[in-house]
Amino acid sequence: MGYPHKSHERESPVLSQYFGDPEARTLAGWRARGGYEALQKALAMDPQEIQTIVKDSGLRGRGGAGFPTGLKWSFMKPDGKTHYLACNADESEPGTFKDREIMRWTPHGLVEGVALAAYAIYAETAYIYIRGEFTEPIMRMEAAVQEAYAAGILGANALGSGKRIDIHIHRGAGAYICGEETALMNSLEGRRGNPRIKPPFPAVAGLFGKPTTINNVETLAAAPYIVKHGAEWYKQFGRADNPKSVGTKLFSVCGNISRPGNYEVALGFPFKDFLHDLCGGALPGRSIKAVIPGGSSVPILTLEESESALMDYEGFAAVGTLLGSGGVIVFDDKQDMVKQIARLTRFYAHESCAQCSQCREGTAWTTRIMERISAGYGTSEDFDTLLSIAENMSGKTICVLSDSCATPVVSGLKKFRGEFEAKIQISRNKVAMPGLPTPPGAPSRASAA
Amino acid sequence: MSHGPSASGGALQATPAHTHHDVPHVPVFVGERLTELHTIMSRYPSKMAALLPALWIVQDVRGWVSEGGMKEVAGLLALTQAYVKGVVSFYTMYHQHPVGKHFIQVCTTTPCNVCGAEDVVHAFLQQTGCGELGQTSADGRYTVIEVECLGACGFATPIMINNAFVESVTPEGVSRVLAELD
Numbered sequence: 001m002g003y004p005h006k007s008h009e010r011e012s013p014v015l016s017q018y019f020g021d022p023e024a025r026t027l028a029g030w031r032a033r034g035g036y037e038a039l040q041k042a043l044a045m046d047p048q049e050i051q052t053i054v055k056d057s058g059l060r061g062r063g064g065a066g067f068p069t070g071l072k073w074s075f076m077k078p079d080g081k082t083h084y085l086a087c088n089a090d091e092s093e094p095g096t097f098k099d100r101e102i103m104r105w106t107p108h109g110l111v112e113g114v115a116l117a118a119y120a121i122y123a124e125t126a127y128i129y130i131r132g133e134f135t136e137p138i139m140r141m142e143a144a145v146q147e148a149y150a151a152g153i154l155g156a157n158a159l160g161s162g163k164r165i166d167i168h169i170h171r172g173a174g175a176y177i178c179g180e181e182t183a184l185m186n187s188l189e190g191r192r193g194n195p196r197i198k199p200p201f202p203a204v205a206g207l208f209g210k211p212t213t214i215n216n217v218e219t220l221a222a223a224p225y226i227v228k229h230g231a232e233w234y235k236q237f238g239r240a241d242n243p244k245s246v247g248t249k250l251f252s253v254c255g256n257i258s259r260p261g262n263y264e265v266a267l268g269f270p271f272k273d274f275l276h277d278l279c280g281g282a283l284p285g286r287s288i289k290a291v292i293p294g295g296s297s298v299p300i301l302t303l304e305e306s307e308s309a310l311m312d313y314e315g316f317a318a319v320g321t322l323l324g325s326g327g328v329i330v331f332d333d334k335q336d337m338v339k340q341i342a343r344l345t346r347f348y349a350h351e352s353c354a355q356c357s358q359c360r361e362g363t364a365w366t367t368r369i370m371e372r373i374s375a376g377y378g379t380s381e382d383f384d385t386l387l388s389i390a391e392n393m394s395g396k397t398i399c400v401l402s403d404s405c406a407t408p409v410v411s412g413l414k415k416f417r418g419e420f421e422a423k424i425q426i427s428r429n430k431v432a433m434p435g436l437p438t439p440p441g442a443p444s445r446a447s448a449a
Numbered sequence: 450m451s452h453g454p455s456a457s458g459g460a461l462q463a464t465p466a467h468t469h470h471d472v473p474h475v476p477v478f479v480g481e482r483l484t485e486l487h488t489i490m491s492r493y494p495s496k497m498a499a500l501l502p503a504l505w506i507v508q509d510v511r512g513w514v515s516e517g518g519m520k521e522v523a524g525l526l527a528l529t530q531a532y533v534k535g536v537v538s539f540y541t542m543y544h545q546h547p548v549g550k551h552f553i554q555v556c557t558t559t560p561c562n563v564c565g566a567e568d569v570v571h572a573f574l575q576q577t578g579c580g581e582l583g584q585t586s587a588d589g590r591y592t593v594i595e596v597e598c599l600g601a602c603g604f605a606t607p608i609m610i611n612n613a614f615v616e617s618v619t620p621e622g623v624s625r626v627l628a629e630l631d
Contacts, residue, residue, distance in 0.1 A: 004603070082494075094558045094598040132505075132542045133599050135612045168492045173501055174542035176597065190500030190526075192539040208494050254560040254602035261603045296559060327602070329560050343559050347597050353539075 003101060004261045008278045012237055012248045015221050016264040019105045025140060027147040030108035036153060038224035042116045043161035047078070050120040054223060056231035058238075058246040063088055063179075063216030064295065064325045066313045069223070075203035076121035076213055083123035084207040086188065086214045087114050089130040089137070090172055090179040093295035094347060095327025098250040099217035101262050103130070103137035106221070107144035113220035115154060115165045116227060121213045124164045129184050132172040142169050176351035180399045181214040183353065194355045195399035218250055238312065239268030245312030249326055253279050256286065256332035267312035274311060275330070282332055290331040290416070294324025296344050297404035299411035321411075337416040338423050341408045342370035348405035359402035362393035366405060376426040383413060383420065474517025477510050478503075478525060486525065496526045500536055504543055513544035541596075549585040549592035551630050553577070554609040555618075558598040564605035565620070570595055572623040573608075590630075 003020035007013045018024035024033055042050050055070025076083055087110070091099040103110060110128070118126040130138050145167050148154045158165040170188055172178050178187045182196035185207045206212025226234045238246035245267040251274070254260045258280030265274065271293070275281060282288045291306040292298060299321040301309070309319045316323045331340065349363035366389055369382050390406035397403070413420060478486050486506065490499045503526065507518040519533040526533075537543045544552075553573055557566040570593070574580060577591035585592045601607035604616035608626070615626055 091600050092598055095560050095602050097600050097602050097604075100600055131600065132540070133596075133609060135609075136614060166492075171501065171505060173504070173540035175540050187501065188498060189495065190497035190528075190536065192536055208498075252603055254605065255563050260605070327560075329563075329602070331563055335563050340559050340563060343557075343562050347558050350597050 002261075003105065005259055008263065010269075010273070010278060011264050012266045013264050014225055014237075014248045015102060015106070015109070015218065015250060016262060018109075019101055019262065021105065024106055025108070025144075027108060027144070027151055030106070030112075034228075035108050036112055036159070038228035039112050039116050039153070040159055042119060042224075042227050043159055043163060047120045047122055048074075050116070050227060053231050054120070054226055057226045057234040058231070058243065059219065059222055059226060059234065060245070060247075060313065061216055062218035062222070062249065062326070064093065064297075064322075066323065069215065069219055072203070072213060072215070073117070073121050075201075076123075076211055078122050079211075082125075082208075082210045083121055084210055084212045085114065085118040085121055085123045085126035086181075086184060086207055086212060087126065087128040087217060087220055088179060088181065088184055088214055089128055089134070089141075089217045090184060091134070091217070091325075092131055092176040092179050093297065093325045093327055094344070095252060095254055095292060095295050095329040096325040097252045097254070098262050098326065100134060100137055102217050102221050102250075103134070103141050107137075107140040108148070109221050109224070110141065110217060111144050111148050111154070111167060113223045114167055115148075115158065116223050117213070117215060117220050118165050118167075119158075119163060120223075123213070125166045125168070127168050127170050127188055127207070129170045129172060129178070129188055131178070132174050138169060138171055145169060175353075176347075177353045177399070177401060180401070183399070184214065185212065192353070194353045197398055222247065237266035239266075239310065242268055242310075242312060242314055244314055245323075249311070249323075251311070251326040251328055253328045253330065255328075255330035256283055256288070256335065257281070257330040258283055265311065268315060269311045271309040271311050271315075272307040275306070275328075279328075279330075286332040286334060288330055289333050289335065290337060292321075292327075292329040292331075292408070294322045295327035296329065296347065297400070297407060298322040298324045299407055300341075300415060302415050305415075336374070337412060337419045338370070339374045341412040342367065342374040344408045345370050345405055348401060352401060352405075356397035356402065358393050359397050359405070362389050362402055363405045365389055366393075366409060370409065373420065373423050373427075376423060376430065378420075378424050378427050380421075380424050382424075386413065474515065474521065476521055477507050477518060478521060482506060482510070490526075497528060500526055500528070500533065501540075504533075504537060508543060513547050547585075549579075550590050551592075551610050553591060553593045554596035554599070555593065556597070556599040556601070556605075556607050557595045560598070560602035561605040561607070566606040568620040569606045569608070569618055569623065572620040573627075576623055576627055 001020040023029035051073045059069040060066040114126045156164050175193045177183045178193040180195045183193040187193040202212040235246045237248050248264050250264050288303045291301050305319050313323045345367045349367040352359045352363045354360040390410050393402040393406045489502045503522045507514050520530045523530045523533045555570045573593045578586045579593045599607045606618050607616050
C-alpha cells in the first residue's frame, strides 16, 4: 500500500507494505497477514540460532549507528542473569518520521519483533520507550500489547511456549537526547535523561544495572521477516557489489519536495532516482539546492553531491555524509541556508542535556553566532570562531549531540560559503549606514569594517 | 510500601486547571489512580522507574505538575521532592505552571521551518490573542509555544493541541483549526 501515498513501483515494501491499511492494526488483521508466525517459529528455536540467522542476514541498526544487529544480540549469553530489551521509539531526529508510521499502522509487527528479540537475547521483560509527543503511536501500541496479552501471545506462557515475555510501553516526556541509548535507559529508570559514560556498555550493565540490548523500532520490526523468510531472502535486497549493506530501509522525506512521506527501498538505491522519480523532485517552479540525507545530524550535501550517492551506509559515506536515520531533508532555492543552519543549531542548543561543558557552552555559543550572522550582524572573524568551537565540540563529549550541532555548521560553511559571505556583506553595508540599531551582543562595528 | 496520601475523607474536590500556586494540594493518587500507580510500579524492578508515568498522571488530572504534585509523587516513590523537581524540569512536556485550556505547540524545527512554520506560529499568536510565545490568552483558553521537532516532518506543519496532533497546518488553515476547538 503505502502512506501517505501509494507505494512506488520501484520501492521494496516489506515493513511499509501495510501502511495505510487499518485492518493490519488489529490482531485478527495482523494474523490474517501472516503475523506472529515468525514469533511462533522463533520460540521453537534456540535463542542462539535466532542470533545466528539475524547475524547472517546482515541486518544493521536502523536508528542511525548501523551496528550489526545479530552481533549486538550475540553479546547476550545464557548467563542466568536478568536481561532486558529496550526498544528505542524516541524518534526525534529532525527529518525522521518512519518509526511513527510503523507504530501507527503495524503495531503488532513491532510487538512481534520486540517479543522475538527479547526471547533471542534471553530476556523476559522488554520496554518500548516512545517519545511523549507520539500520542497516537502510544495508543496503537498499548492497544496491540493488550490484545497480545489477551490472546496469550505475551505473558507467562507466550504462544504456549512455556516462555515468559512481558512488554511494557513507557512514555517519554519531551527530550531529544533520550533517543541516545544510555540516556534512554536513565530516563526509563526515572532519572534525568543524561547519557552515561561507556564502558560499561549496556550489554554488560544497562537498564537497572542488568545486561540490556537496545534496538530501534525499524530494526526490531524487520527481525520477524528475517526469521520467517531466512537470511538469504533478506540479503537479496541491496546492490551486488556491497555485501555490507543489505535489506530494505525506510527513508522519510520532508522539506521542499513534491511528495513528502516514507519510502522503503532496497539499500544501494540511486539517490538521484529516489529524489526525482519516487519523491517527485522539486516543487513546481523551484529547484533543489541542498539535501541532508540522514537526519539533521549528518553533513549537508549540495544537490550535485547527493545525486551521485547510493543509498546505503557505504554509499553515503563515499560522498562525505552518513545514512543516519534515513531522514531526508530537502532545501530548495528559496531557502536561506544560513538561517536554516542557525535554526538547526538552536535545536541542538535546546536539546543539550548540559552535562558536558563543550556541548552546553558550545551549542549555545554556536547558536548565538549563527543567529547574529543570520540577522546581518556577523563579521568574517565569526567563521573562524565557529570552526574553532566546532573543533572543540567534536569527539570530546559523552555522547554525540555536541558533534551533531557542529556538523551542519562545518559542512554548511564549506558548501554554502557564498551565502554566509553575503550575510557578512549585509553587515558591512550597515556599518556604512550609521544610525541603524545594533542588537545587544553585536560585535564592534570597527572590527567589521 | 511508602505512605499513601490520605484521601481527604472522599471529599475530593475537582481543582480547576488555573489555580494559584498557594492553593493546598489535593492528593491525586487516591482510589483508582492509586491502584493504577501500583499497577505501573509492578512493571519495574525499582519504584523510581514509575516516576515519569506518575508525573503524567498528575498532569493528566490537574493540567500541570505543581510543587504539591511533586511532593506527593516523591512520597509515593520514596524519592526526595528536590529529586523529583530535577526530573520534572529536565523534560519539556511537564508544565510547571498552569497553561491555557488548549496548549498549542507548533513545530518550527528546520524541516517544518523551510515549509513556512513560522507563519503558522504568527497566525496562531494573532488569532488566539496570546500575542507572545508562552503567554496564556486573557480568557485562559490558549497558550502557544514553538516546539522542537514533533517527528512528523513529512506533514509540515504539524501541531499538537494538548494530546492531539493536527498535520499539514497552513497559516490559512489556522482559523479552521481554532474553530474546531471546544
